[in-house]
Amino acid sequence: MRAVVFSQYGDESVLELVERPAPVPAAGELLVEVRAAGVNPVDWKHREGAVRSDRPFPLGMGWDIAGVVRATVPGGPAVGEEVYGMLPLPYGAAYQELTAIPASAVAPKPAGLSWAQAAAVPLAGLTAWQALEAAGAGAGQRVLVHAGAGGVGHFAVQFAKHLGAHVTATASGRNVEFLHRLGVDEPVDRTVVDPADLKPFDMVLDTVGGPVQAASWGMLRDGGTLITLPEPVDEAHRVPGVAARRVIVAPDGEALRRIGALVDAGAVHVEVQEVLPLEEAARAHRLSADGRVRGKLVLAL
Numbered sequence: 001m002r003a004v005v006f007s008q009y010g011d012e013s014v015l016e017l018v019e020r021p022a023p024v025p026a027a028g029e030l031l032v033e034v035r036a037a038g039v040n041p042v043d044w045k046h047r048e049g050a051v052r053s054d055r056p057f058p059l060g061m062g063w064d065i066a067g068v069v070r071a072t073v074p075g076g077p078a079v080g081e082e083v084y085g086m087l088p089l090p091y092g093a094a095y096q097e098l099t100a101i102p103a104s105a106v107a108p109k110p111a112g113l114s115w116a117q118a119a120a121v122p123l124a125g126l127t128a129w130q131a132l133e134a135a136g137a138g139a140g141q142r143v144l145v146h147a148g149a150g151g152v153g154h155f156a157v158q159f160a161k162h163l164g165a166h167v168t169a170t171a172s173g174r175n176v177e178f179l180h181r182l183g184v185d186e187p188v189d190r191t192v193v194d195p196a197d198l199k200p201f202d203m204v205l206d207t208v209g210g211p212v213q214a215a216s217w218g219m220l221r222d223g224g225t226l227i228t229l230p231e232p233v234d235e236a237h238r239v240p241g242v243a244a245r246r247v248i249v250a251p252d253g254e255a256l257r258r259i260g261a262l263v264d265a266g267a268v269h270v271e272v273q274e275v276l277p278l279e280e281a282a283r284a285h286r287l288s289a290d291g292r293v294r295g296k297l298v299l300a301l
């Protein structure tokens, strides 16, 4: 099968498209023919060595897949069924024609989505889902999502709206209209307005880190919750009365089934900025690392 692998940590030039043997599923795993693989910032962070695997080189790449089941397990989906799912961290194996994935990590592919859209959902969608759950987000709460037009952000704003929250989200000016279309109550052009002017919030989702996390503490009401994604909670900025935790996304086929139902009901839109061929994995990494992607990038197989 064709696969994108890398044999040393480094810039995108370490990515190689090679022929390698198909994986052999372990107990509880399916073999899936991958039709599309989602691209996430963790992919290039892994390539750079920030996320390390204890397996030997060459290492596979990517965690998001949509494809067709080719071998199954008792109680698993049928051979031929169309599924989508997230592979367990830290073993990337999505940028390849066949992958082995735990049956518990997949759900039926939402019927209304293309392969590319389906592959765009799992890691970012589950992150948004698990972040809102961790904060106990619900009806009537005021939620701020930083980078609301990004991969995680665009799911988080829509899930929060579905929960009945009042949603504020930041983006640069070119994405403000997009935030409106996603149903954000208060889209904020972060180059013009300081979201601190709109405080206090019950929950802030920090998808950016650094100064954005530092500023987020002061935007929360007493008893509010800060959820960080890119970085651990920075104790140096802790504000008494504010709960804070970092969420690390985990595969969850059952949550993907529920997300799929929202997508099929028309409650959630999946934005794919660009679909690239597998051969252009390096360009996809460059685009992702530039930090300006609207929605998701996806590789087609």
Ligand SMILES: NC(=O)c1ccc[n+]([C@@H]2O[C@H](COP(=O)([O-])OP(=O)(O)OC[C@H]3O[C@@H](n4cnc5c(N)ncnc54)[C@H](OP(=O)(O)O)[C@@H]3O)[C@@H](O)[C@H]2O)c1
Binding pocket: 040, 041, 042, 123, 124, 127, 146, 147, 148, 149, 150, 151, 152, 153, 170, 171, 172, 173, 174, 175, 190, 207, 208, 212, 228, 229, 230, 247, 248, 249, 288, 291, 292, 293, 294, 295
């Ligand atoms: N802990 C976990 O399990 C977990 C899971 C998923 C993701 N993450 C991390 O969370 C971060 C976000 O992931 P993602 O997939 O959503 O990334 P992404 O899709 O690459 O985010 C891109 C978006 O960020 C916005 N942006 C760029 N600079 C910004 C700034 N200074 N302030 C506010 N927004 C800014 C851009 O919109 P504008 O240019 O319009 O502002 C763009 O739409 C990454 O660091 C990723 O590694 C962690």
